[in-house]
Amino acid sequence: MSQLDEFKAYYGRVEDLKQSLNLLSWDQHVYMPQGAAETRAQQLSTLSSLIHEYTTSQQMKDLLAQLARQHYAEDSDEGRLLARAQRSVDQASKLPAEFVETLSRQRSKTAHVWLKARAENNFKLFEKELAKIYDLVRQQADYLGYETHPYDALHDQYEMGSTVAALKPMFAELREETVELLKALGTAEQIDDALMHKAYDTEKQRQVSEEVARRIGFDFEHGRLDPTVHPFAQDISKYDVRITTKYVENWFASSLFGTMHEAGHGMYEQGIADAYHRGPLGAAVSLGVHESQSRLYENLVGRSYAFWQGYYPRLQAHFPAQLSDTSLDDFYRAINKVEPSLIRIEADEVTYNLHILIRFELELVLLEGSLKVAELPEAWNEKYEAYLGITPPSDALGCLQDVHWSEALVGYFPTYTLGNLMSVQLFEAAKRAHPGIEADMVQGDFTKLLSWLRDTIHQHGSKYTPAELVQKATGQALTAKPYISYLNSKFRALYGLS
Numbered sequence: 018m019s020q021l022d023e024f025k026a027y028y029g030r031v032e033d034l035k036q037s038l039n040l041l042s043w044d045q046h047v048y049m050p051q052g053a054a055e056t057r058a059q060q061l062s063t064l065s066s067l068i069h070e071y072t073t074s075q076q077m078k079d080l081l082a083q084l085a086r087q088h089y090a091e092d093s094d095e096g097r098l099l100a101r102a103q104r105s106v107d108q109a110s111k112l113p114a115e116f117v118e119t120l121s122r123q124r125s126k127t128a129h130v131w132l133k134a135r136a137e138n139n140f141k142l143f144e145k146e147l148a149k150i151y152d153l154v155r156q157q158a159d160y161l162g163y164e165t166h167p168y169d170a171l172h173d174q175y176e177m178g179s180t181v182a183a184l185k186p187m188f189a190e191l192r193e194e195t196v197e198l199l200k201a202l203g204t205a206e207q208i209d210d211a212l213m214h215k216a217y218d219t220e221k222q223r224q225v226s227e228e229v230a231r232r233i234g235f236d237f238e239h240g241r242l243d244p245t246v247h248p249f250a251q252d253i254s255k256y257d258v259r260i261t262t263k264y265v266e267n268w269f270a271s272s273l274f275g276t277m278h279e280a281g282h283g284m285y286e287q288g289i290a291d292a293y294h295r296g297p298l299g300a301a302v303s304l305g306v307h308e309s310q311s312r313l314y315e316n317l318v319g320r321s322y323a324f325w326q327g328y329y330p331r332l333q334a335h336f337p338a339q340l341s342d343t344s345l346d347d348f349y350r351a352i353n354k355v356e357p358s359l360i361r362i363e364a365d366e367v368t369y370n371l372h373i374l375i376r377f378e379l380e381l382v383l384l385e386g387s388l389k390v391a392e393l394p395e396a397w398n399e400k401y402e403a404y405l406g407i408t409p410p411s412d413a414l415g416c417l418q419d420v421h422w423s424e425a426l427v428g429y430f431p432t433y434t435l436g437n438l439m440s441v442q443l444f445e446a447a448k449r450a451h452p453g454i455e456a457d458m459v460q461g462d463f464t465k466l467l468s469w470l471r472d473t474i475h476q477h478g479s480k481y482t483p484a485e486l487v488q489k490a491t492g493q494a495l496t497a498k499p500y501i502s503y504l505n506s507k508f509r510a511l512y513g514l515s
């Protein structure tokens with residue numbers, strides 16, 4: 018057995034543990050009976066510590082050290098897989114066990130307090146715990162190490178190589194242009210989306226969700242779609258990808274676009290090269306790239322006119338009572354209604370990023386310490402007024418709405434906007450490579466789009482950094498410009514503005 022094979026065999030066993038953990042975690046959110054919560058938490062914790070133990074073991078370090086002496090070319094699969102493995106070993110080793118334990122205890126405590134604070138609209142209750150979380154993530158950044166800004170250390174865990182210095186100007190440009198567009202749309206005649214709130218039988222919604230996921234290319238031979246409360250996608254491995262959705266009788270958009278979103282995540286996992294299975298390159302490279310795939314299918318496919326030219330007659334056949342009197346044009350307008358709202362997860366394509374940019378800006382000043390946690394509600398509300406023109410009537414609908422900070426996920430939010438920006442830049446490159454993609458969508462044929470994404474993004478797993486992937490796939494570095502022009506041309510036309 019060569020040293021590389023020995024390493025792969027060892028790493029594969031750690032991956033098997035991760036896959037088992039993923040399956041148990043998926044089940045926890047989908048099928049597990051409530052009474053099993055405590056034992057399941059125990060199982061997950063045991064598996065996590067085994068994974069940590071094997072990842073940071075002397076055997077792993079020795080194997081990597083031996084292979085480092087082979088001097089594989091940096092850009093070869095071998096060179097890259099060793100670099101990725103070294104990165105996970107380093108990240109796992111940098112945090113002292115005692116710190117990991119403290120952080121984990123604080124997270125459980127804060128998550129619990131957050132639920133109560135949100136339910137009671139009581140920020141004071143949450144304030145002290147959130148301050149402790151920020152103290153801990155500052156320490157975490159120090160342990161992980163950074164060159165210019167502590168935020169980089171945290172953000173890099175989710176988006177390899179992305180930095181505050183690169184995000185700031187790109188996000189500022191996006192913010193200014195979006196605020197301006199939103200103001201313009203506000204002067205136009207508003208869209209009525211009441212038809213989306215009619216009663217849509219949830220069993221029929223399920224059939225539509227499956228049909229749509231299949232139509233765009235989600236592989237049910239290697240995947241499942243199940244209902245859950247907070248939808249997500251979870252790969253067990255590339256051969257077994259679980260996506261979830263939520264059927265709400267009087268809010269059909271939830272399952273319709275939610276399913277396309279999660280199917281986008283799922284197809285990414287399903288498309289990773291077979292050769293990378295159970296190895297360090299066998300995972301999606303970042304949350305931003307992941308989100309680019311889900312947003313591409315949810316918005317650039319799912320909320321496009323071309324898609325509905327092909328699929329709307331079928332949807333009407335599923336729901337004749339609700340939709341037979343609604344024209345394709347009116348349906349298309351309804352699913353693209355823009356309206357500033359308080360809640361991020363319900364936001365439309367135009368306003369969504371503003372919610373993210375607010376969180377990013379606040380995370381930075383909280384981390385730097387120039388904003389005290391006690392001042393968060395006021396700062397939050399000021400930004401909502403400035404960017405979206407609305408003020409939250411309560412903290413429950415304001416700074417207490419997201420679970421992320423209570424779980425110490427600081428540096429995570431920007432990946433949502435990075436995903437949006439990438440989605441448009443990638444989609445335009447796909448259309449340049451295959452000009453017939455939109456005509457195909459009308460025909461219900463999504464194969465060229467999927468195979469382009471397979472070639473340029475999916476198959477590579479973690480081989481390339483997000484920046485390298487975007488550069489290789491689109492011929493240029495990531496920029497906000499394609500997204501800004503996309504928003505302007507789509508929504509100005511929809512709202513009858515020139």
Ligand code: ZN
Pocket residue numbers: 278282308311
């Ligand atoms: Zn997503």
